[in-house]
Amino acid sequence: MTVLLVFGLFVVIATAHNITSLDVPRYGDPHREANLVCYYVNEKNDPPLHSVKWYRGTHEIFRFTPEQLPPTRIFNTTTGGGVTRGSCNLHSCAISVVLPRSYNTRLSFTCEVSTEGPRFAVVKQTKNLTVAVILREDPVIVGVPGIVQLGEDVLLNCTTGNAMPPANIVWYIDGKPERTEPWMVNNTQVSYPNEFGLRNSWRSLRLRVNTLRSLVSVRCEATQPTWPPYVRSANASLVVARSPHLSMFTASGSSTTVFEISIAVLASCLSSVHIFSKYSALSEV
Ligand SMILES: *[C@@H]1O[C@H](CO)[C@@H](O)[C@H](O)[C@H]1NC(C)=O
Numbered sequence: 001m002t003v004l005l006v007f008g009l010f011v012v013i014a015t016a017h018n019i020t021s022l023d024v025p026r027y028g029d030p031h032r033e034a035n036l037v038c039y040y041v042n043e044k045n046d047p048p049l050h051s052v053k054w055y056r057g058t059h060e061i062f063r064f065t066p067e068q069l070p071p072t073r074i075f076n077t078t079t080g081g082g083v084t085r086g087s088c089n090l091h092s093c094a095i096s097v098v099l100p101r102s103y104n105t106r107l108s109f110t111c112e113v114s115t116e117g118p119r120f121a122v123v124k125q126t127k128n129l130t131v132a133v134i135l136r137e138d139p140v141i142v143g144v145p146g147i148v149q150l151g152e153d154v155l156l157n158c159t160t161g162n163a164m165p166p167a168n169i170v171w172y173i174d175g176k177p178e179r180t181e182p183w184m185v186n187n188t189q190v191s192y193p194n195e196f197g198l199r200n201s202w203r204s205l206r207l208r209v210n211t212l213r214s215l216v217s218v219r220c221e222a223t224q225p226t227w228p229p230y231v232r233s234a235n236a237s238l239v240v241a242r243s244p245h246l247s248m249f250t251a252s253g254s255s256t257t258v259f260e261i262s263i264a265v266l267a268s269c270l271s272s273v274h275i276f277s278k279y280s281a282l283s284e285v
Pocket residue numbers: 015018019020
């Protein structure tokens with residue numbers, strides 16, 4: 001009991017440096033180096049900084065020791081995840097690392113900051129990086145008609161940009177996933193790799209308009225099977241004609257402009273980006 005109390009007191013008094021932020025991107029493109037930064041502070045009366053070490057997994061890959069010459073050392077450059085350069089001072093330590101070319105590999109990077117003796121207090125933080133080229137943009141839905149008639153068949157096509165691993169696409173109609181509906185196609189098409197080994201995905205949706213409501217909302221959700229999954233989506237709305245009134249309007253000519261304007265607004269795709277929040281503990285960059 002006494003030991004615990006004394007130990008607790010000691011920790012409070014002899015504080016170490018504190019890591020205020022660890023910037024490790026959640027996803028890393030293997031075509032370029034990943035830039036990692038560790039930020040730290042020391043409080044008044046803290047002993048000076050002794051060293052900052054970077055680890056990939058359990059292997060030390062970089063060390064900054066301000067009191068030594070040279071102050072920085074690079075370890076293990078030959079394997080994937082090797083450091084190409086580093087730039088550190090008493091407040092931050094930035095390194096650039098080469099990523100392995102194997103997609104969906106998860107690397108963990110640790111920044112460890114230690115304070116000068118006598119205690120050499122150590123603080124560290126770890127974050128994961130998944131090797132992936134994530135979608136830069138939301139998918140695009142084409143084929144959205146201005147106005148659809150009841151009973152009409154509509155063919156929509158949703159296409160993603162280049163990514164790796166390629167995205168899987170799921171359509172939602174009025175919030176319900178496509179596969180619950182009988183009239184729809186069931187697969188994501190994936191292109192051949194481009195010169196950088198990236199692929200794009202598309203999936204079409206045949207939809208029979210069969211609703212009493214005036215709008216059908218569709219959503220195309222593209223998910224890359226990374227960890228955590230990376231999701232991008234696009235929304236669009238179909239305006240259902242209120243026949244027979246609509247045919248009267250369109251036939252009369254003068255009112256069509258009004259309809260066309262409202263169609264243009266409604267048909268413009270709404271998009272959103274989100275990453276499954278249940279995985280958000282992974283890294284807040
Ligand atoms: C370290 O910094 C964080 C955020 O600035 C703060 O919440 C935490 O209390 C600090 N820890 C110590 C031991 O000073």
